[in-house]
Amino acid sequence: MxxxxxxxxxxxxxxxxxxxxxxxxxxxxxxxxxxxxxxxxxxxxxxxxxxxxxxxxxxxxxxxxxxxxxxxxxxxxxxxxxKSKYPDHFAEAAEAEAIATAIKEYAPLLIPGLLQTEPYARAIFRAYQPTAAEEVIDELVAARLERAHLLDDPTKPLLWTVLDEAVLRRKVGEPAEMAQALNHLAAMVRRHRIIAQVLPFGAGAHAAMDGGIKLMGFEDAPPLAYLEGLGTGQLEDDPATVARYELTYDLVRAMALSPKESLALIASVAEDYAHENQP
CATH class of the missing domain: 1.10.260.40 (lambda repressor-like DNA-binding domains)
Structure with missing residues (x-):
């Protein structure tokens, strides 16, 4: 045979x-x-x-x-x-993300990649690689924006993100570009496409102070957790380890502002940037 x-x-x-x-x-x-x-x-x-x-x-x-x-x-x-168009440390996570039915993420420093605008993503990549050729930055931005098409479906995957207040306060790019980025985030919330919460500075110490967490659930496979650092990434599949990160995410989410309060804060900070009246 x-x-x-x-x-x-x-x-x-x-x-x-x-x-x-x-x-x-x-x-x-x-x-x-x-x-x-x-x-x-x-x-x-x-x-x-x-x-x-x-x-x-x-x-x-x-x-x-x-x-x-x-x-x-x-x-x-x-x-x-x-074969992948993504950096080696993120390639496997990006491919898993593309077939996930649920994505839950705590973002301590940046708007998550799936929710970034083109100017915001470009400013990030230029900061990472200040001497790179423009075509290199163009390719990185294009790959990131292509990932965002995951959200073209009106209902899946479920995306629930908790943003540290630092994500809102750190200006990435020009003020107008930052306002655009936050307004895009707010628009996704208003369309009921994502759930977003903000973890305020006033919450103090919390369970994820060591860094961000991305949790991915699948229809026919066990869940995964992804942890990312500077130029590094680690995908975890051990059930006990993933369960521990799920608890960490739940603890952070419990300390965050409600979705309604979070939307109001995001919109308010966006307006500040739009008027160049930054905190």
């Missing part, structure tokens, strides 16, 4: 690779936990590979071929699933 055909990189290679993995695993009579054991990963990680929410790395692919007797199929085809 002929083996599986190599995947077409143009047709959702990660999803196809995941479907082939599930088929090959079940053919060998292995559970996700049993396949994960020799790879030193959890059964939930195997489930995420099969669902396409995690990318298959070459070192895993070679070992999977060995365990399942697939003749190098996964090692050959995993290259198509790892």
């Amino acid at each position: 002929p083996g599986p055909k190599d995947l077409d990189p143009s047709s959702s290679p990660r999803a196809l690779l995941g479907a082939e993995l599930r088929h090959a695993r079940e053919k060998e009579g292995l559970t996700q936990e049993e396949l994960g054991r020799p790879l030193f990963v959890s059964g939930s990680f195997i489930g995420q590979l099969e669902a396409g929410t995690r990318r298959m790395m070459p070192e895993y692919a070679a070992k999977i071929d060995e365990i399942l007797g697939t003749g190098g199929f996964f090692e050959r085809n995993c290259k198509a699933s790892t």
Whole structure:
């Protein structure tokens, strides 16, 4: 019987690779936990590979071929699933975000990427790379704005963001550009497309003072948590670890202003920027 055909990189290679993995695993009579054991990963990680929410790395692919007797199929085809226009530290998280049914995020410093305007994103990338060629910045901005099309659907994914007050107060770009960015955020709230809350300075110490958190839920795969630093990113799939970050997010959300109060504050600060009357 002929083996599986190599995947077409143009047709959702990660999803196809995941479907082939599930088929090959079940053919060998292995559970996700049993396949994960020799790879030193959890059964939930195997489930995420099969669902396409995690990318298959070459070192895993070679070992999977060995365990399942697939003749190098996964090692050959995993290259198509790892190509990305995003930086390496964020690529896997961006791809998981694209198929998430729910995204919950605490943003300590910046408006989340899915909610940024073009001038705001451009000012951020220029600050990150002050000597980069303009075409490099253009490519980064275009990739970020393309991500925002996830919100073109009127109902999914659910996006619930908690913004630290510092996000509103730190001027990114010119005052008018900052006003535009906050007005865009407010408009998304008024359209009932997102839920936004602001964690005020007056709340004091809170559970996420070490940094931001992004939680992603999926229809047919376990949830993920993503933590990002300067040029680094970490995607967590361990159930206990994800549960701990979910509690952290809930604690931050509980200390934030109500959605109504938050919208009023966002609109007020936007008006201040529009009149160049910054706090």
